[in-house]
Amino acid sequence: MRKIVWLIVGVAIVVLAYFGWNYYQETYQGHTAYAVVSNRVPKREKTVSDSGQKIDNSYSYVYHFKFVRTDGKVQKMDYELMGSDPKPFTPNSYVKADISEKRVINGPNQVSADKVPSDIKAKLK
Template sequence: MKKAIGLILLAAILAVGGFYGMKYYNETYKEAPAYAVVPSQVPKKEQTRDANDKIVPNSITYDYNFDFVKEDGTHQTMHFALEGADVKPFTPGAYIKADISQKRVTKGPNEINKTDVPTNVQDKLAK
């Protein structure tokens, strides 16, 4: 009897852990292509700081907030820090493409031509 209860308890723990593990994965890593227009004003060039708010030598940062539009037409606002030793800010008014999840930018963003943006997304970006 104790073995059966232990097995049922173990199965329940694995099921709950699996559910929350899958939920975390979907929110953090499941990505979708998204498009945005670079704001017309270039962000202020700042020294890069680490998690402890200490200056990172030989690194600069441009902080952006993008209003991404996914191919299904949904909007998602995300913060993105462009940082490195020799980074250039994005061209104001340029179109960018990135792969994003619910929580983060997983790939990109990279500047693209307007013709590479799907027509339905162009309409949403123009508004």
């Protein structure tokens, strides 16, 4: 009987470790990606919290990016640029970010066109 309990506990640990590792990879493991900023600047709006309340002295620009990762995968993501006086990205410029399957981890930051690999530029057009 004791061996069965230990077997069940061992299987449970393996299953939890597997799902935990998958969650970590999807949420926190970043990939370098590039995108082109749209040709129009989004409307500047008051920042709204997750609970729906407006945040005092905070404004946002919401961008819809089509990122191309360095491994060739294309991924669409939204990004909210916020702050007390945020500066929007320059229209039609390139941005670089570290992204996971679920979120933007670092960036996006504007980069010059010569810093973007040519195969990624071709996919962005």
